[in-house]
Amino acid sequence: MIGGYYRFYPGDYFRDTSGLKMLEHGAYNLLLHNYYAACGKLESEKPRLYEMCHARTPEDIAAVDYVLNKFFRVIDGTLTNNRADEELADRDRFFKEQSRKGKLGGRPKKNPRVSKLSTGTKKRTKKPGKSRGLIHNQPELKHNPSQTPKNTTQKKAHHDLDLDLDLKEKKKELDLNRLSVGDGDGANGGGDGLMATPPPAPTPRDPVLEAQERLIEERRARGIPESGRTEPLHLTK
Numbered sequence: 001m002i003g004g005y006y007r008f009y010p011g012d013y014f015r016d017t018s019g020l021k022m023l024e025h026g027a028y029n030l031l032l033h034n035y036y037a038a039c040g041k042l043e044s045e046k047p048r049l050y051e052m053c054h055a056r057t058p059e060d061i062a063a064v065d066y067v068l069n070k071f072f073r074v075i076d077g078t079l080t081n082n083r084a085d086e087e088l089a090d091r092d093r094f095f096k097e098q099s100r101k102g103k104l105g106g107r108p109k110k111n112p113r114v115s116k117l118s119t120g121t122k123k124r125t126k127k128p129g130k131s132r133g134l135i136h137n138q139p140e141l142k143h144n145p146s147q148t149p150k151n152t153t154q155k156k157a158h159h160d161l162d163l164d165l166d167l168k169e170k171k172k173e174l175d176l177n178r179l180s181v182g183d184g185d186g187a188n189g190g191g192d193g194l195m196a197t198p199p200p201a202p203t204p205r206d207p208v209l210e211a212q213e214r215l216i217e218e219r220r221a222r223g224i225p226e227s228g229r230t231e232p233l234h235l236t237k
Contacts, residue, residue, distance in 0.1 A: 027067045044077055
């Protein structure tokens with residue numbers, strides 16, 4: 001089986017490889033990559049290992065030899081590394097556990113009762129007989145038989161109240177008019193309490209016409225015949 005990944009801990013790596021040179025770091029990482037990919041079954045043949053690390057020069061080959069001698073051991077013709085073997089064992093256990101859970105149908109569901117007791121929170125349950133409105137947190141409307149609905153009866157009551165107010169205003173105006181008229185003891189009399197309509201004021205006459213009329217009357221009184229033509233009378237101020 002070819003491994004898909006491995007866990008890497010930079011702190012542990014730098015602690016164990018603080019004395020390595022740059023070429024030696026490269027050789028060690030390449031060897032680890034191939035070791036994890038082969039699940040710990042890496043042959044100890046030097047030419048094959050040099051090819052894995054792309055070692056072409058004597059310096060590259062020397063770096064590979066130094067890392068092999070320092071961090072690996074040869075057992076039965078294969079390389080071994082203690083820390084890498086531990087990580088491979090943990091990875092194998094993790095794969096087996098995931099496979100077992102998959103056969104059971106995946107990750108088990110949480111028990112709601114255990115979850116509620118562990119967290120200390122109560123699960124809100126919807127009470128029967130109550131329903132939420134269309135708007136969030138809208139107060140529920142309750143039917144109260146004692147309240148009169150807004151229908152035609154209520155509108156009629158408001159209309160009657162307006163008519164009563166109008167009648168009271170008109171009655172008040174009539175009472176004020178009767179008080180202003182009096183009890184019928186005025187100058188006109190009559191006893192019915194209503195005031196008689198005063199006669200219209202006389203229309204003022206033209207003073208020129210009045211003077212002409214007086215002149216005609218004086219001529220008639222003296223016996224002077226009328227000439228049929230009356231000269232216009234000129235008044236002086």
